[in-house]
Amino acid sequence: MSQTRLLRMGMIGGGQGAFIGAVHRTAACLDHGVVFAAGCLSSTPERAMESGRLLGLPASRTYPTWQAMLEGESKLPAGERIDFVSIVTPNHVHHAPALAFTNAGFHVVCDKPLVHTSAQAEELRRAVAAKGTVFAVTYNYSGYPMVKHARHLVHTSTLGEVRKVVVEYNQGWLASRLEASGQKQADWRTDPARSGMGGAIGDIGSHAEQLASYITGLELAEICADLTTFVPGRQLDDDAAVLLRFRGGAKGVLMASQVEIGRENDLRIRVHGSKGTLAWRQEEPNHLVVIPEGGPEQVLRRGNAGLCDAAKAGTRLPPGHPEAFLEAFANVYNNACHAMRAGVGGIEAATRFDFPGVIDGARGVRFIERVVESARSDRKWTAV
Numbered sequence: 001m002s003q004t005r006l007l008r009m010g011m012i013g014g015g016q017g018a019f020i021g022a023v024h025r026t027a028a029c030l031d032h033g034v035v036f037a038a039g040c041l042s043s044t045p046e047r048a049m050e051s052g053r054l055l056g057l058p059a060s061r062t063y064p065t066w067q068a069m070l071e072g073e074s075k076l077p078a079g080e081r082i083d084f085v086s087i088v089t090p091n092h093v094h095h096a097p098a099l100a101f102t103n104a105g106f107h108v109v110c111d112k113p114l115v116h117t118s119a120q121a122e123e124l125r126r127a128v129a130a131k132g133t134v135f136a137v138t139y140n141y142s143g144y145p146m147v148k149h150a151r152h153l154v155h156t157s158t159l160g161e162v163r164k165v166v167v168e169y170n171q172g173w174l175a176s177r178l179e180a181s182g183q184k185q186a187d188w189r190t191d192p193a194r195s196g197m198g199g200a201i202g203d204i205g206s207h208a209e210q211l212a213s214y215i216t217g218l219e220l221a222e223i224c225a226d227l228t229t230f231v232p233g234r235q236l237d238d239d240a241a242v243l244l245r246f247r248g249g250a251k252g253v254l255m256a257s258q259v260e261i262g263r264e265n266d267l268r269i270r271v272h273g274s275k276g277t278l279a280w281r282q283e284e285p286n287h288l289v290v291i292p293e294g295g296p297e298q299v300l301r302r303g304n305a306g307l308c309d310a311a312k313a314g315t316r317l318p319p320g321h322p323e324a325f326l327e328a329f330a331n332v333y334n335n336a337c338h339a340m341r342a343g344v345g346g347i348e349a350a351t352r353f354d355f356p357g358v359i360d361g362a363r364g365v366r367f368i369e370r371v372v373e374s375a376r377s378d379r380k381w382t383a384v
């Protein structure tokens, strides 16, 4: 395959009224390497067809169900059918299409949390290994250039040995019972049948877990979790506090909340090593604070000289012109698309091309399961 070949993207979910689907379409196509070619965009056939029409898809490439899309696209000649499908449905509609498209030989980009259970994640892992396809999970925060540089600083031992990681993702939008109003995104996120066993811990805690793992490379050994449902009548946690013990002796704290009034998308991380500290916040993503022992505090900025190659590769604009959520999301797509164009798939592709893959997705699912298990067993330390 040519390195410059345009890839054709299909999408499941992301229709009228949806949140993240539009972000995926924008991000995938940001650098002109992808065209949006087909979709089954909504949960009912009528809305799915209307959503496709509103987005300008040809009727022949708009499908009433994802199963019809799989069948229709599979029948097209290789030069016309989609190269990959992006799955941007609520969590309970991840596993079946991800498995079916992978088994049919399509590359897959799936949003997080990957699936509901570790057994489902393992099924996907085996399918990806067997088919040798590319499988990306959109843990988009690892696409930020300054997050990539933070990872570089840890991996080049600039901070020394990592001792402590403090990671938080706090929001306030579910501080009252928004789901009772029928608000679409609140409705499924607070329903265990559609969201999975985690509330805030699954929806945003899983991002925090992946961010800590991506930057530090540390593996969790044990966790001790306290989950709370503050809003009466809600079925899933809306607040989580988790103590972390990593293999090798480092420790940490992870917090995730959707009831912290005033917080918007306050994802932040601090990594404390034996020689220094780094700190990053997603609401100011172009800055990375580094404090060597004895100081002084340094603020590294996206686009400046001296950043690692991965940070440079994920940067489009000169410093001072802010880049943010969409560009970081596009960086995840770009790296997955490089792997597709290079014809490199399977389990190793994610590490080699620097994008979150099925292994990261599976680790996230296991983390959610163990957190819930710990919380239910009266906050027992639980092996991960």
Ligand SMILES: NC(=O)c1ccc[n+]([C@@H]2O[C@H](COP(=O)([O-])OP(=O)(O)OC[C@H]3O[C@@H](n4cnc5c(N)ncnc54)[C@H](O)[C@@H]3O)[C@@H](O)[C@H]2O)c1
Binding pocket: 012, 013, 014, 015, 016, 017, 018, 019, 020, 021, 040, 041, 042, 043, 044, 065, 066, 088, 089, 090, 091, 093, 111, 112, 113, 138, 139, 140, 184, 185, 188, 203
């Ligand atoms: N990476 C991120 O930063 C991020 C941010 C938000 C959401 N997400 C994840 O993205 C996914 C979607 O979240 P959202 O907030 O956009 O949800 P949403 O409710 O806004 O949109 C879901 C879309 O999926 C469609 N859908 C549902 N069932 C379908 C089916 N069987 N076939 C086709 N379409 C179907 C719905 O009609 C809707 O268009 C979730 O897994 C969520 O966790 C990730």
